[in-house]
Amino acid sequence: MDSKIEKIIDFTYDVLIKVGFNPTFASYISAFGNLIVLMIIAYLIFKICLYWFHRLLNILAEKTHTNFDDLLITNKTAKYISHLIPLLLIYKAVPIILQKFTYWEGFFAKIVDMYIVILVLLIIRTVFNALRDHLKTMPRYSDKPIDSYIQVIMIVLWGFGVTAIILMLFNLKPQTLITTFGAISAIVLLIFRDTILGFIASIQVSVNDMVRIGDWITMDKFGADGDVIEINLATVKVRNFDNTTSTIPTYSLISDSFKNWRGMFNSDGRRIKRHVLIKSSSIRFLPEEELAELKKIQLIADYIDERQTDIVNFNRSRSIDKSLLMNGRNLTNFGLFRKYINEYLHNYPGLNKNMLMMCRQLQSNEFGIPLEIYAFSEDKTWENYEFIMADIFDHLIASVVYFDLEIYELPTSKSLVQFAKESNKLT
Known part of the structure; x- marks a missing residue:
């Protein structure tokens, strides 16, 4: 013991x-x-x-x-x-x-x-x-991805630092460490795959000026719809308009599709492109007495006089039988309404008159005939833009009744009840 x-x-x-x-x-x-x-x-x-x-x-x-x-x-x-x-x-x-x-x-x-x-x-x-x-x-x-460049530099420096620490700790020669890293290079590339892809993407994004800090971008795949607040080596942060934050891999900016609204803000106007559906059954020719009433609308009074003179001369020169309204040339309530909307748009103060502006008829469908407004607002701020667009369509919808047109909409429960009551009265 x-x-x-x-x-x-x-x-x-x-x-x-x-x-x-x-x-x-x-x-x-x-x-x-x-x-x-x-x-x-x-x-x-x-x-x-x-x-x-x-x-x-x-x-x-x-x-x-x-x-x-x-x-x-x-x-x-x-x-x-x-x-x-x-x-x-x-x-x-x-x-x-x-x-x-x-x-x-x-x-x-x-x-x-x-x-x-x-x-x-x-x-x-x-x-x-x-x-x-x-x-x-x-x-x-301010709009450059500076974070990405600094992160790349720091990754390289930390790589040298870790290498130096390993050499000190184990008393290794640099050649031995380089040989070891060469043997495990595939593993290193796998570990730093996202970093390498992010670095490449950051360079491409910066060189091609695809995204800047402060840009409004939309990327449905990642639920992003807002302003870019940060561009890093691996991620791009977007503050959405609902005050949430979406994180997008930097590489996705060059591999997937996204929408950048910077061009709209740099242009002279923000596009308005919206339509209402007009019931095709409400479109008809206009007799003389109705045209006289529509001449009270100041924006199209001169146009009605001019067009009415041309139409009368045309029909008389060809001995058109006007006992039937559809014979010869005629004005329609839908055509006059489109002309009125065009004149209204050209007189509206919030639109850019130097950019394309029109009211056009689209292909009809099972719901009616789409009447589309295509114009550009001078004010590109979202809140003001929405106000301008709403103001135009408020006027458009309220004006329909003066041209004896109807806007299509699905029947509500109230309208169905009213229809049933009228049907019972008839029976």
Whole structure:
């Protein structure tokens, strides 16, 4: 039993010696105490550096006209830079404190080296973030996918950083690591597939100017209908008009179809294209007495006089028998209504008179004859656009009765009840 205990003690002793443990209790306590003192001193230096770096950046921010230095403060650049001086102190002091503990000296040195790499990357990231926020305040770059470019740069830098950490941690040569990465390149491509596709898509979107921040886009596949608020390496965020947010993979912008409304906003007008259905049974020729009544409508009074003179001369020159109204040339209530709508549109103040404007008859169907308004409003703001369109169609629908036309609509329960009552009276 005693021999087994002695073997365990000898084994433990050998392990401690191999990892650099000095069996001298005083030296162990001394090294441990020195490390604590070093950490306290490093923390105090960090606080002092943080205070002065903040003070320096605030002075620069007050004396410069650019907001870039303000953004450096916001993105905590001074906080990460303040770690450098105490970290340098630790890097120089640890080998001295742990000179009797060879294993732990190398272990702490690797930790410090890895932390330096990570700290440098964090400092670069905060500077890039400040640069991104600064460029977004400039009109020239406000609609560019700056986030995508910065993310690509940071992915490359983090790749180098991780490579450096692996080399430090395992004492590898760069050639060995490159060979290993080559062997697992297929796995790497699979893992970063979306990132690679997003990077390619971001370049194509930017070069071809397909989407900008602030554009109104519609993409039914992803339920997106609103303004682009962010373009990243992997995703595009859209704030929908119902205040929800849709996330679209960046690659989908070049692989799928979507609608960008920027061209409409850059044009001189926003299109109005809507129709009402006129009952075909309400369309008829107009006799002389009804034309006299319709001449009271000022917008078409001159037109009726002109057309009536031409029609009368035409019919007389050919000895047309007008005892039957359909013989020869005639005016119809539907034709006059279309002419009235055209004149109304040309006199409406909210429409762009330099763009296409017309009232046209479409192919008839089982519901009637569509009468379509095709015009462009000068005001492209959604709310004002809807008001203009509604105002035009309010007038159109209310005017139908003056031309003895009817608009088609499915019968309601009230109309069916009224029809049944009238049918009972007849029987």
